[in-house]
Amino acid sequence: MTAAPLLSVVVIGFDMERELPRTLLSLLPPYQTGLPEGAIEIIVVDNGSTHPLARDLLPADEAVTVIRVEDGGVSPCRAVNVGAARARGRRIAVMVDGARMASPGLLSAALMASDTDPKAFVATLGFHLGPKVQQISTAEGYDRDVEDALLAGIGWPADGHRLFEISALGESYATGVRTAPPETTFFVMDRERFLAIGGFDERFASLGGGFANFDLFDRALEDQDAPLIMLVGEGTFHQLHFGATTREGGIRRAVTVAGQSLADIYNAEFLAIRGRPWVRSTRRPMLFGAVTHPLVPQLFFPDVAS
Structure with a gap:
C-alpha cells in the first residue's frame, strides 16, 4: 500500500458533469502548486446523481477515488461522512459543494497554516463566478454560457489567481477575513479531530444540508484552544449549477405553499437539533497567506478597502 497522503480532500457532487471536472483539475497538480509528490488524495462522493458520475469524466489520476452514495437524500452530510471514512491523510479537507474551483495555492497554503497548530481549523473565503453573487446575477442574465466566456476570457486554467478578476464575494463572506464567517466553502483540519467531533x-437532512456547514464550523471552534485561521490570497470559486442556495432568490426564496423560505426551514431545523437558535461566532481569526493578485487587498479586506 502506498504511503498515506498529507491531506485527504473530500468533494461532494450531485449532477455536476459540467462543473466537477474543472473542480478536480483545480485541486490537483500541476494546477495546485507547492505540493510534494503524493501529498494529497481526492475522494469524490457522488451523492445520488440522476446519472451516476462516470470516472472517465474526471482527471485520469490515481489520486482520485470515486464513491457513490445512494441513501444520502437531499443533504450532503452522509456523503461527507462516507468520504471521510475512506480518508487516509493525517489532515482532512471538505468541499461540500463540488462546483467550487480552487485557486492554485489553496492546498499548500492550507497545509502550511495547519502546521502552525495541531488543532487549527483552516478556512477560506468563498467567491461566486460572475459580476455579483449568483442569487442576484442569475436574475440579470448570468448563465452558463456567460460563465464559460468569462473563464475563456482570463485564459483559465493558465493562471488560476485571475479568477479573482471575474468573481464576487459570497454573501457569507461579505466582511472578508478580519471576522469569523458563519461557514466556509473549504476547510482543513486534523482528520482524527474531525472524526472525534462527529463529522x-x-x-x-434538509435541501442542501441546511445549516450543517454552520454547525460544523461552530463545533470545530468550541475548543477555545483551537485557532481559527483564515487564508488570505486563496479561495474557492462557485460555478453556476443552480444549487439550493445559489439560484435566483437564494436562501430567501419561498419553497413551500405557505410561503416559508429556505432560511425559515434551515433556522427551524437548527433550533430543533441544537436546542437554540444559530448565532454567528465572535472568534477573531488568525490570518495566513499572501497577496497573490492585485485584487486581494480589496476582496479579502473589504471593510478597509471601502
Missing part, C-alpha cells in the same frame, strides 16, 4: 451531523 457532519446527519440530522441536518
